[in-house]
Amino acid sequence: MQISYHGHSIVKIKTGEFTILIDPFINGNKLTDLVVENEKPDVILLTHGHNDHVGDTVEIAKANDALVVAPNELAIYMGMQGLRTHGMNLGGAKEFEFGTVKFTQAFHSSSYQTEDDEFIYTGMPAGILFTAEGKTIYHAGDTALFGDMELIGRRHPIDVAFLPIGDNFTMGPKDAAYAVKLLNPKLTIPVHFNTFPPIEQNPEVFKALVLKHEVKIMTPGEVFEC
Ligand code: NI
Ligand code: MN
Secondary structure (H helix, E strand, C coil): CCEEECCCCCCCECCCEEEEEEEEEEECCCCCCCCCHHHHCCEEEEECCCHHHHHHHHHHHHHHCEEEEEEEEHHHHHHHCCCCCECCCCCCCCEEEEEEEEEEEECCCCCCCCCCCEEEEEECCCEEEEEECCCCECCCCCCCCCCHHHHHHCCCCEEEEEEECCCCCCCCCCHHHHHHHHHCCCEEEECCCCCCHCCCCCCHHHHCCCCEEEECCCCCEEEEEE
């Protein structure tokens, strides 16, 4: 499969047949190389309801009839916007034709702020384990460090982990480096930094803190084969 990073928490996975987009926050994301009109995903996976993750999901999903897979309350809310959705909850896995999705816990919050500045609470935030073509990708979503990351890594050997390092709202570099020890992934890619002033970080600092595992710092738009 082909994996690419697009700034903030956006990850794109291309399998032989399908394009899967995770947390497509494009408008308002000064780091991204993506343009909403150019994205043609088959599937959008969402970790939680915050606007910097849901992003342009409604517009992209409508334009492409993409399936939106999200934590249950968020999926229901996306369904109310007229999208084709599939709701799941923590610990549940489902085999789709494009791959297997399992939502993991994430210690964070989950709400969507509407244009009228109303808060819609969207259930539990999550991380995502995505498995296809024999590879397992873990997108941690927004989360604090938690001890059961070790359990996640033991139950589902991880090929590539996307971990937030921005601090303030999620793990910072030190906690994220500890998370790598617990998760034991083959490759770790830091995300969720430098988009906004409170999450400014030097990813090289994170990389230097990770002693026994491989870290790849990706620039938005960079692609690799997994
Ligand atoms: Ni968040
Ligand atoms: Mn976030």
